[in-house]
Amino acid sequence: MKVLIPKQHGAWAMLVIPFFLGMIGGGAHVRHIPLFIGWFFLYLAAFPLTMMVKKKKTAFYQKWALIYSVPAVLFLLAAVWTLPALVWLGLSLVPLFLVNLYYAKENNDRALINDIAAIIVFAAGGLAAYWAGDGRLDGWGWFIFIQSILFFVGSAFYVKSMIREKKNKRFQYYSWSYHLILPFLSLAFGAGWAIIGFIPSSLRAWLLYGRKLPVKKIGIFELLNACCFMLAMGVFLLNI
Structure with a gap:
């Protein structure tokens, strides 16, 4: 039986990086194990659920939604059992x-609003991971949440400007404008010297636009860019 895996490869970075930063900021805790496993399966379950809404191969996607939803619910319940307040974040x-x-x-x-909604959900994984580690939610948890949103919204703008909206000059200006203010937004929300994690985002948005890059290469560059963000933020959080 062929395993059903979501096709949005860039979403894997969004799934892992905020969660990882939340663990660094809030401190590692044993409840991170069931929380991440549940978070992982919840992401897997979301894909067949959205495909069911499209009414495509309904029986096939129902099967996979069930396969992924059961471990997602069980592991998330195990995490919530040790920290019940997490349920409010989920709701x-x-x-x-x-x-x-x-x-x-x-x-x-592929609508931008849809992407932003998904990015906020992924960023909430960092909020949950911080809460799970520290046992409480304070400004640093929200810091991880906001910085993750700022970074990945920039990624959404850039990827769209290079692929689906590459002939849309208006969207090009939207992307350039966002990346112009991105480092300053990051700084305004407390990034400090970790602002350097956003510099590659702005540079690639300006310098690579218009170049005929294969989709695979665009994806590789985005992965490297996300690693720069994670490294800068991770080191910053270790030193607060």
Whole structure:
């Protein structure tokens, strides 16, 4: 039986990096194990659920939604059992998932608003990981959450400007404008010297736009860029 894996390869960085930063900021705890496993399977389950909304191969996607949802629920419940307050964070993400379902139903998954809704959900993984480690939620947890959103929204702008919107001059200016203010937004929300993790994002948005790069190469560059962000933020959090 062929395993069903989501096709959005860039989403893996969004899944892992905020969570990893949350662990660094809040400190490692044994509850991170069930929390991450549950988070991982929840991401896997979200894909067949959105495909079911599109009414494509409904029986096939129902099967995989069930296969992934069962371990997701079990492991997340194990994490929530040790820190019940996490359930409030989970409930707060439901409206954002409904946004994703709406755009899936409209067959407009690549809409920027849909991407931003998904990015906020992924960034909340960092919030949850920080909370799970520290046992409480303070300004540093929100710092990780906001910085993750700022970075990955920039990634969404850039990738769209290079692929789906590459002939859209207006979108090009949106991307350039966002990346112009991105380091300053990061700094305004407390990045300090970790602002250097955002510099490669701005440079690649300006310097690579218009170049005929294969989609695979664009993806590799984005992975390297995400690693720069993670490294800068990780070192910064270790030294606060």
